[in-house]
Amino acid sequence: MTLAAMEEDRTGPHRRGGLLNIFKNVAWLMGGKGFGAICSIAYLAILSRSLGLKDFGHFSLIFATGLALVAVASFQTWQTVVKFGAEPSRLKDWRSFGRIVWLCGAIDVSGAMLGTMVAFVVYYGFGEALSLNPEFIDMAFWFNVALLWSRMTTPNGIVRVLDRFDLGTYVEAVVPAGRLIASLIIILVGPTVGRFLFAWAFFDLLTGLLYWVVAWRLVPRALNRENFGHFRETVATHPDLPKFFGITYGSSTLDAIYKQGPVLAVGLLLGTSAAGLYRLADQLGQGIGKLSGILTRAIFPEFAVARTTQAIDMFRKLVRQVSLIAALSGVCVTLVAIFLGEPLLMLIGGDAYIAGAAVLIPLAVAASFELASVAYEPMLYSTGHAQYPLMIRLAAVAVLGAGIMLLSPMGPIGVGIAVAFGMAVLWVLMSATVWHVMRSLVKAEQAK
Numbered sequence: 531m532t533l534a535a536m537e538e539d540r541t542g543p544h545r546r547g548g549l550l551n552i553f554k555n556v557a558w559l560m561g562g563k564g565f566g567a568i569c570s571i572a573y574l575a576i577l578s579r580s581l582g583l584k585d586f587g588h589f590s591l592i593f594a595t596g597l598a599l600v601a602v603a604s605f606q607t608w609q610t611v612v613k614f615g616a617e618p619s620r621l622k623d624w625r626s627f628g629r630i631v632w633l634c635g636a637i638d639v640s641g642a643m644l645g646t647m648v649a650f651v652v653y654y655g656f657g658e659a660l661s662l663n664p665e666f667i668d669m670a671f672w673f674n675v676a677l678l679w680s681r682m683t684t685p686n687g688i689v690r691v692l693d694r695f696d697l698g699t700y701v702e703a704v705v706p707a708g709r710l711i712a713s714l715i716i717i718l719v720g721p722t723v724g725r726f727l728f729a730w731a732f733f734d735l736l737t738g739l740l741y742w743v744v745a746w747r748l749v750p751r752a753l754n755r756e757n758f759g760h761f762r763e764t765v766a767t768h769p770d771l772p773k774f775f776g777i778t779y780g781s782s783t784l785d786a787i788y789k790q791g792p793v794l795a796v797g798l799l800l801g802t803s804a805a806g807l808y809r810l811a812d813q814l815g816q817g818i819g820k821l822s823g824i825l826t827r828a829i830f831p832e833f834a835v836a837r838t839t840q841a842i843d844m845f846r847k848l849v850r851q852v853s854l855i856a857a858l859s860g861v862c863v864t865l866v867a868i869f870l871g872e873p874l875l876m877l878i879g880g881d882a883y884i885a886g887a888a889v890l891i892p893l894a895v896a897a898s899f900e901l902a903s904v905a906y907e908p909m910l911y912s913t914g915h916a917q918y919p920l921m922i923r924l925a926a927v928a929v930l931g932a933g934i935m936l937l938s939p940m941g942p943i944g945v946g947i948a949v950a951f952g953m954a955v956l957w958v959l960m961s962a963t964v965w966h967v968m969r970s971l972v973k974a975e976q977a978k
Contacts, residue, residue: 589727
């Protein structure tokens with residue numbers, strides 16, 4: 531059976547199953563992420579041990595800057611594809627779905643072009659401010675260009691809205707597997723920052739290409755050239771699209787600033803070696819807490835469909851169930867960091883990185899708060915309240931910035947504590963907002 535035929539079988543009106551469907555999609559994502567986690571621990575150990583603390587710090591600063599630029603220039607169009615493509619895809623209206631996809635794809639390309647110009651200014655105008663070795667400026671710029679063009683999210687949205695998380699898992703496995711193989715080869719020929727950056731960029735580009743190939747095979751009729759270019763008509767058909775797109779872009783950008791900003795702040799305020807130490811602890815903290823990202827990918831498509839096809843009581847029950855599971859997972863994240871953080875850092879980085887164990891604990895606490903609030907943002911997006919996550923993330927970033935300025939004299943651990951405080955603020959505000967919105971939805975439903 532072809533991919534197109536399989537897509538026809540899976541996109542009918544009754545394909546969704548609420549919590550069970552979320553579990554199924556999480557299982558696919560966890561399978562891929564589990565494989566990726568094993569590979570990432572291995573290649574992270576090779577990377578940190580072979581480069582040493584200072585060069586690993588350079589690599590970390592370049593990588594964090596790249597991710598921050600991707601966040602600023604990449605518009606996370608997958609959320610727009612899911613939000614406005616859920617209904618056309620369910621009805622198999624490939625003409626309307628294709629126009630939404632082409633609009634999002636054009637935005638992705640525009641963002642990559644803009645990001646390339648911004649990267650040029652950042653590296654050739656402010657490279658010294660990042661404490662980068664001048665020899666790394668050229669390779670850092672081209673590495674960032676590769677990230678910008680590989681991380682377009684429109685095809686990811688197609689895969690997710692069509693409920694084909696299995697295919698996404700296969701595609702995303704290319705990155706960790708490729709990085710691990712490349713790391714082993716680099717060890718044999720001689721480890722350098724440039725060689726690791728080249729390998730990371732190559733497999734990111736390959737994965738981006740594969741995502742587009744899979745998306746085209748799934749919905750060739752939607753991606754037909756006849757559907758390209760009807761941008762004004764598409765926006766006129768979906769008048770809420772520009773607002774939703776702008777809000778989600780702002781929210782995702784603030785999220786990336788929150789995650790990559792502390793690494794850059796450590797490098798700027800405390801030096802490249804401190805940045806390397808913080809980055810390794812941060813990688814483990816984010817690795818332990820990546821379940822939040824997995825759940826978001828699985829939850830948002832389900833919420834987007836459930837809100838249009840289910841009664842408010844069933845929708846509220848689904849949100850409550852997911853929130854409870856996420857909160858329990860958050861507790862587990864913190865316990866893992868407390869009891870296994872130091873052994874993991876010793877295993878991966880060696881004695882030079884053992885001081886990162888103290889940094890890992892507040893970062894894991896932050897990850898647990900993020901995990902506990904994982905159902906909130908998809909719920910607010912799917913109910914037409916996308917502006918609230920943006921405002922809340924802005925408040926969290928403000929708390930983070932103030933915390934870094936006040937606590938950075940404590941070293942990397944002070945920055946970690948600032949991250950935890952900011953994420954705690956986000957969880958409290960998100961919880962209160964979701965409770966208020968859900969209560970309003972129930973009242974509105976009862977008044978009908």
